[in-house]
Amino acid sequence: MYPFSKDVYAAKNCWYVASFSRDVTRSPLERWLLDQPVVLYRRENGEVVALEGRCAHRHFPLAEGKVIGDNLQCPYHGFTYAPDGQAVRIPSQERPSSRCGIKSYPTVEKWRWIWIWMGDPVLADPGLIPDHYAIGLEGDDLTTDDAYHGEIEARYQLIHDNLMDLTHVAFLHRNTLGGGGDDSATAKVSEREGEGWLEAERIIRDVPTVPHFAAYLGYAGNCDRHIGQRFYLPALHHGWDKYLYPEGHPEAGKMFGMLQVYHAITPARRNSAHYFFATARNFGREAHEEMRAATIAVIQEDVWGLCHVERMLQACHGNVPREYSARTDTQQLLARRKLEQLILRENEALCEERIME
Ligand code: FES
Ligand SMILES: [Fe+2]
Numbered sequence: 001m002y003p004f005s006k007d008v009y010a011a012k013n014c015w016y017v018a019s020f021s022r023d024v025t026r027s028p029l030e031r032w033l034l035d036q037p038v039v040l041y042r043r044e045n046g047e048v049v050a051l052e053g054r055c056a057h058r059h060f061p062l063a064e065g066k067v068i069g070d071n072l073q074c075p076y077h078g079f080t081y082a083p084d085g086q087a088v089r090i091p092s093q094e095r096p097s098s099r100c101g102i103k104s105y106p107t108v109e110k111w112r113w114i115w116i117w118m119g120d121p122v123l124a125d126p127g128l129i130p131d132h133y134a135i136g137l138e139g140d141d142l143t144t145d146d147a148y149h150g151e152i153e154a155r156y157q158l159i160h161d162n163l164m165d166l167t168h169v170a171f172l173h174r175n176t177l178g179g180g181g182d183d184s185a186t187a188k189v190s191e192r193e194g195e196g197w198l199e200a201e202r203i204i205r206d207v208p209t210v211p212h213f214a215a216y217l218g219y220a221g222n223c224d225r226h227i228g229q230r231f232y233l234p235a236l237h238h239g240w241d242k243y244l245y246p247e248g249h250p251e252a253g254k255m256f257g258m259l260q261v262y263h264a265i266t267p268a269r270r271n272s273a274h275y276f277f278a279t280a281r282n283f284g285r286e287a288h289e290e291m292r293a294a295t296i297a298v299i300q301e302d303v304w305g306l307c308h309v310e311r312m313l314q315a316c317h318g319n320v321p322r323e324y325s326a327r328t329d330t331q332q333l334l335a336r337r338k339l340e341q342l343i344l345r346e347n348e349a350l351c352e353e354r355i356m357e
Helices: 156-164 166-172 211-217 288-315 327-356
Strands: 015-020 029-033 036-042 048-052 066-068 071-073 087-089 107-110 113-117 143-152 189-194 197-208 222-232 236-244 255-267 273-281
Touching: 015 029, 015 036, 015 143, 015 255, 015 273, 048 107, 048 113, 071 087, 143 288, 156 166, 156 222, 156 236, 156 255, 156 273, 156 288, 156 327, 166 222, 166 288, 189 327, 197 327, 211 255, 211 288, 273 288
Parallel strands: none
Antiparallel strands: 015 113, 029 036, 036 048, 066 071, 107 113, 143 273, 189 197, 197 222, 222 236, 236 255, 255 273
């Protein structure tokens, strides 16, 4: 499946964001994740439950069901499931069968996100979730906002492609984040790689402060911008946009503002993806609604671009013509390859397990 060279879809043995915390309540919520229906709700004590969203009896969508105590009842014939997925009531039988059950998925609620593990539950180590203090989502130094969630009509790989090639900032975001020039496309890139992550940063010198944020930054002159992005494979990107006084300014080199952005990407169906977007900043601290509106405007530009590419790909009916990649695409191509390797390794491990059985 494009952009992979093999017909593979997504890695399962990893943490993905399933929802913002605020969206999971005592009413069941349906989310398609990795092409599977999932239903999310809270127990009486507030803990999150994530179950397969399809009744074991006749496939009824369980998000239409009713939460009773900690359990979930299917509204069709009343089968009732416990948080571990086991059927605890089949109204037409005296006792439920131990063979009747649905999948239950491990979850972790961290910051304002609910992370889910769709693969083998035995491997679900919460320590694998990127450190929220290290990336600025928790702690007191920054003001954070959960800004946006949408299931967008584009396969998840396209969002990773988009984030791994920030030359698009100068064009797709020309009127918002781009600041009106080509600088983010032409600036030199420095790239780094670590255990489970890839990073790219551009330093753009002496350019106008982005008008989109100038009012909140309290400075509208020229600045140096450090734009970077780190991809924690396979589900989270942490980006930053730092504003520094340029050469010639009395406080040259001093940072006067920093915006951090978090893009959690979760495959939804084969050709759609959940896009969870959050921000942290050290300016405009009280301007929650204004900053949210400003950042959503940027995301909508991305969504517009991604949906166009997805429609074009679908029109190819599997025969996607060969692409030309620019020199700046190196990291994007590396990310594609690493994602594909992750999936292939998982598939191989699964095959080996089956042979051993
Ligand atoms: S389909 Fe759910 S109880 Fe029959
Ligand atoms: Fe973008």
